Amino acid sequence: MATRMDGRQLAGEIELRLQATIAERLAAVGRPPGLAVLRVGDDPASGVYVANKEKACARVGITSLGAHLDAGSSATEVLAAVQQLNADTACDGILLQLPLPAGLDEGPLLLAIDPEKDADGLHTLNLGRLLKGEPGPRSCTPAGVMALLARHGVALSGQRAVVVGRSILVGQPMALMLQAADATVSVAHSRTPVLAALTRQADLLVVAAGRPRMIGSEHVKPGAVVIDVGIHRTESGLCGDVRFEEVEPIASAISPVPGGVGPMTVTMLLVNTVVAWCRRAGVAHDL
Numbered sequence: 032m033a034t035r036m037d038g039r040q041l042a043g044e045i046e047l048r049l050q051a052t053i054a055e056r057l058a059a060v061g062r063p064p065g066l067a068v069l070r071v072g073d074d075p076a077s078g079v080y081v082a083n084k085e086k087a088c089a090r091v092g093i094t095s096l097g098a099h100l101d102a103g104s105s106a107t108e109v110l111a112a113v114q115q116l117n118a119d120t121a122c123d124g125i126l127l128q129l130p131l132p133a134g135l136d137e138g139p140l141l142l143a144i145d146p147e148k149d150a151d152g153l154h155t156l157n158l159g160r161l162l163k164g165e166p167g168p169r170s171c172t173p174a175g176v177m178a179l180l181a182r183h184g185v186a187l188s189g190q191r192a193v194v195v196g197r198s199i200l201v202g203q204p205m206a207l208m209l210q211a212a213d214a215t216v217s218v219a220h221s222r223t224p225v226l227a228a229l230t231r232q233a234d235l236l237v238v239a240a241g242r243p244r245m246i247g248s249e250h251v252k253p254g255a256v257v258i259d260v261g262i263h264r265t266e267s268g269l270c271g272d273v274r275f276e277e278v279e280p281i282a283s284a285i286s287p288v289p290g291g292v293g294p295m296t297v298t299m300l301l302v303n304t305v306v307a308w309c310r311r312a313g314v315a316h317d318l
């Protein structure tokens with residue numbers, strides 16, 4: 032039976048470390064770290080995500096500088112809010128909560144965020160830094176997966192990894208991070224023929240396809256490590272992209288949904304904010 036990779040527990044431990052780091056460096060910096068979650072409109076799911084992020088900030092000692100614009104805001108108004116946060120000396124991290132209301136193009140707004148305050152690690156400059164192996168804020172979900180793998184001592188060098196999904200949010204940066212850790216990486220997507228033939232070669236299988244329970248035992252090599260990034264709300268509760276009950280008996284380790292990658296994503300947002308806070312103040316930013 033596979034080891035369950037408990038993201039909640041690791042996220043809790045990282046939060047304690049962040050709390051201690053903030054307390055220790057507060058006097059040197061002179062103010063607490065600040066994270067601004069910029070929300071536009073009233074998407075109910077976004078409301079829950081924003082509230083969770085604000086609670087997580089409060090737990091570790093990060094000040095929430097949230098701004099909430101109404102659904103009818105123009106691109107110019109949202110841009111002005113981003114620019115105000117860029118200039119705000121108390122703000123170390125900015126996150127534009129997606130999706131935006133119809134009619135607002137997220138591209139130019141994400142690009143307008145100061146790359147040094149890019150808490151999500153999704154700014155084009157920071158994706159370029161990841162590609163080149165340069166330091167910078169990393170995309171939260173794949174960074175959370177890397178932390179979970181490290182915590183469970185999963186060796187990556189020389190291993191065969193398959194990432195299902197090629198989004199800019201998850202699949203692409205995940206593949207780059209695994210490659211940087213010397214795994215041999217293949218990326219599958221909706222046009223990949225005979226998916227199972229590829230995924231069955233994987234020592235590490237990361238699934239971020241956004242298709243409820245699409246991966247079953249026929250996709251998994253016995254003994255593989257399986258990370259389920261997917262998250263779906265169904266009538267019978269939350270589920271991932273993996274049929275957990277089928278895959279758990281044959282994998283060596285597996286991340287559950289909920290309680291696997293999800294909590295790690297929020298925690299990496301806090302990590303990016305605290306690192307930016309230290310960097311901006313010129314104090315040590317090792318965590």
Ligand code: NDP
Nearest residue numbers: 196197198200201220221239240241260261262292293296
């Ligand atoms: P996207 O919809 O942007 O991307 C999905 C990717 O999966 C695409 O590249 C798509 O291929 C590929 N795909 C879709 N269907 C198949 C298929 N049948 N076979 C192979 N590949 C397929 O999703 P995201 O990357 O944003 O998110 C993926 C999942 O992760 C979602 O469930 C999302 O909710 C979840 N998520 C969870 C987070 C967490 O914290 N736990 C954070 C972020 C996302 P193509 O490019 O060809 O269309």
